[in-house]
Amino acid sequence: MQGIYSIDFLTEQAKAWVSMNQYQHLLELMCVLLSIYFWLQRAYKPKSKGKKKLTREEIELACKQWKSVPLGEPPHSDAEAAWKRNSLAAEYDYVMKSESRETVDVADAKGALNLASFNFSGLQGSDQVKEACAETMKHYGCGSCGPRGFYGTTDVHLRCEERVAEFCGSKDAIIYSFGTATMSSVIPAFCKRDDVLICDEGVSYAVQAGCHLSRSQIHWFKHNDLEDLKRILEDIHQADVADPKRPSRQRRFIVLEALYTDYGDFAPLKEIIMLKNQYKYRLIVDESNSIGVLGASGHGVCEELSIPRDEIEVSGGDFSPALGTIGGFIVGERIVVNHQRLSGAGYCFSASQPPYLATAAIEAMNLLDSEGESRVGKLRQLTRKFRDLLSTGCGKCVEVLGDRDSPIVHLKLLGTEDDVELQKATLRKQKQLLDEGVFVSAPLYVGMIHKIPEPTLRLSVSAAHDEKMLTEAAVKICTVLTRD
Amino acid sequence: MQAGHGSVTSDVGVEWLGKKGSWSFYVALLLIGRVLVSILGLEPSAAWTLVNIGHCVVTFITFHWCKGSPFPTYWLYVPENEDTYTWWEQIDRGWQFTPSRKFCIVLVIVLYLFAVGATPWSNVWMHMLNFVAFLVSLTPKLPCMDKVRIFRD
Numbered sequence: 001m002q003g004i005y006s007i008d009f010l011t012e013q014a015k016a017w018v019s020m021n022q023y024q025h026l027l028e029l030m031c032v033l034l035s036i037y038f039w040l041q042r043a044y045k046p047k048s049k050g051k052k053k054l055t056r057e058e059i060e061l062a063c064k065q066w067k068s069v070p071l072g073e074p075p076h077s078d079a080e081a082a083w084k085r086n087s088l089a090a091e092y093d094y095v096m097k098s099e100s101r102e103t104v105d106v107a108d109a110k111g112a113l114n115l116a117s118f119n120f121s122g123l124q125g126s127d128q129v130k131e132a133c134a135e136t137m138k139h140y141g142c143g144s145c146g147p148r149g150f151y152g153t154t155d156v157h158l159r160c161e162e163r164v165a166e167f168c169g170s171k172d173a174i175i176y177s178f179g180t181a182t183m184s185s186v187i188p189a190f191c192k193r194d195d196v197l198i199c200d201e202g203v204s205y206a207v208q209a210g211c212h213l214s215r216s217q218i219h220w221f222k223h224n225d226l227e228d229l230k231r232i233l234e235d236i237h238q239a240d241v242a243d244p245k246r247p248s249r250q251r252r253f254i255v256l257e258a259l260y261t262d263y264g265d266f267a268p269l270k271e272i273i274m275l276k277n278q279y280k281y282r283l284i285v286d287e288s289n290s291i292g293v294l295g296a297s298g299h300g301v302c303e304e305l306s307i308p309r310d311e312i313e314v315s316g317g318d319f320s321p322a323l324g325t326i327g328g329f330i331v332g333e334r335i336v337v338n339h340q341r342l343s344g345a346g347y348c349f350s351a352s353q354p355p356y357l358a359t360a361a362i363e364a365m366n367l368l369d370s371e372g373e374s375r376v377g378k379l380r381q382l383t384r385k386f387r388d389l390l391s392t393g394c395g396k397c398v399e400v401l402g403d404r405d406s407p408i409v410h411l412k413l414l415g416t417e418d419d420v421e422l423q424k425a426t427l428r429k430q431k432q433l434l435d436e437g438v439f440v441s442a443p444l445y446v447g448m449i450h451k452i453p454e455p456t457l458r459l460s461v462s463a464a465h466d467e468k469m470l471t472e473a474a475v476k477i478c479t480v481l482t483r484d
Numbered sequence: 485m486q487a488g489h490g491s492v493t494s495d496v497g498v499e500w501l502g503k504k505g506s507w508s509f510y511v512a513l514l515l516i517g518r519v520l521v522s523i524l525g526l527e528p529s530a531a532w533t534l535v536n537i538g539h540c541v542v543t544f545i546t547f548h549w550c551k552g553s554p555f556p557t558y559w560l561y562v563p564e565n566e567d568t569y570t571w572w573e574q575i576d577r578g579w580q581f582t583p584s585r586k587f588c589i590v591l592v593i594v595l596y597l598f599a600v601g602a603t604p605w606s607n608v609w610m611h612m613l614n615f616v617a618f619l620v621s622l623t624p625k626l627p628c629m630d631k632v633r634i635f636r637d
Contacts, residue, residue, distance in 0.1 A: 021605035
């Protein structure tokens with residue numbers, strides 16, 4: 001045998017090793033011992049080497065040189081005004097002691113007429129909806145146990161999405177687990193930094209939060225002022241002449257509410273659609289309050305104005321005002337909906353709606369379709385009647401704000417221009433009205449919204465009310481508001 | 485996107501030495517170097533010495549001279565002051581005598597052991613070169629030299 005595998009070769013090597021110099025053996029021994037020593041060490045985290053200790057003089061000098069910097073920006077003047085207004089409400093404390101139906105027990109008042117909650121189609125607490133919910137609950141349990149992408153999707157959710165799409169007359173729909181999170185998720189899903197949002201000043205907090213979260217450029221136009229909108233569109237159009245590639249880089253949206261919560265009026269949607277087609281914008285419309293209110297059977301603003309749903313790229317909102325359940329929805333083209341399944345923050349990162357709430361939405365839409373006349377038609381009739389009574393009865397002391405068909409009625413007290421005084425008076429009137437057995441709300445606004453609406457009393461008509469109740473209420477409201 | 489919970493993702497550019505297969509990769513690199521050197525036709529003594537010195541030079545530059553992350557991973561969490569520390573100081577978040585550190589230390593000693601065994605005692609220059617290379621590789625790996633700067637700041 002030859003080569004390094006042969007016994008001879010190995011013995012030769014061993015002999016050579018044995019006959020090596022003694023110092024070489026010593027070095028080898030040292031190496032082996034060192035290796036063993038290092039290998040047996042235990043891991044530890046070294047103590048951080050301390051910094052040099054400062055002398056007393058140095059510390060004093062540093063203290064003298066230190067200048068305090070404000071912890072944050074001083075509050076925006078609007079925010080301060082809002083804080084002043086909101087702090088007035090601290091002395092009033094209204095706790096609802098019964099289910100929120102057409103009459104409620106609030107604080108000490110029993111069976112007051114509820115004009116404070118949004119319950120447009122009167123579906124809150126409907127027995128039919130409750131039965132359907134109980135059936136779903138028996139089958140699926142209470143929660144959905146995860147976000148839609150992770151085990152949180154049940155067939156009920158999918159059926160609800162189909163039903164919403166069918167109800168609104170769109171190609172596809174997506175449902176969110178919470179109404180307020182809907183608009184604040186969908187706007188950042190489509191608009192990023194450097195995109196342009198042209199936004200009505202009167203949109204509600206959820207929409208404004210979405211606009212801010214998107215970090216896009218926001219241009220505000222005066223509430224329902226088409227001239228102002230046209231001016232902004234024209235300004236941007238003029239700036240495009242200098243940079244003709246800009247429109248292809250930017251996504252541009254006009255953001256609206258179909259029925260404004262804080263003002264009770266409708267957006268001039270037809271005119272805005274003409275403008276958006278002219279200037280090549282897309283439209284985001286919050287339909288929270290218009291679903292179940294507008295259109296012959298409550299199918300929303302598109303049915304009311306008989307415009308195709310495709311004209312509005314993104315529309316959606318909250319289930320709670322009209323459909324009486326928790327959650328939100330967005331309808332649009334399939335591509336608009338599918339985009340949100342991975343980029344809608346509220347869709348991806350929060351647990352999906354409990355299945356029975358989705359059932360409640362389906363059942364509510366079924367009821368609206370089958371009893372459209374007795375709910376949507378009745379609501380419209382009651383609204384008109386109620387508004388007429390208020391504007392004739394209250395006369396000069398009160399301004400009735402909002403559109404004739406809007407079930408959200410804002411009453412603004414006249415006589416003072418100062419917002420704080422007005423808020424004080426409004427809150428006092430609210431208390432007096434509750435003593436008379438009519439529960440209305442006096443909304444407070446957070447200081448961070450763009451333009452804080454004036455202090456008003458907000459009344460909302462519901463299909464669950466009847467004419468007699470509202471007539472009595474209108475008389476009471478007029479007496480309370482006209483007396484000093 | 486990381487918000488609060490869970491452990492921080494480590495800088496894979498720094499921490500790859502602790503990953504599966506990297507020790508065998510290291511040893512394989514050295515063996516390949518040794519084979520390449522013997523293809524040149526050098527004596528075993530010269531070959532082991534060359535490998536020892538080459539290893540010393542390369543590791544001194546990569547482990548102990550260059551600062552910052554050897555393979556920057558900008559998309560991950562980057563520890564504070566990373567740019568002022570050498571790779572060796574960042575390994576295992578600065579813990580001493582972790583398995584991968586001990587592996588590197590023992591590897592240096594074993595390389596020296598081979599070089600000593602292969603070199604005849606009469607060749608004093610080669611022994612001296614090997615010893616210097618051994619010291620230069622081993623000293624900066626010791627815990628007492630952690631964050632100590634001798635040649636430059």
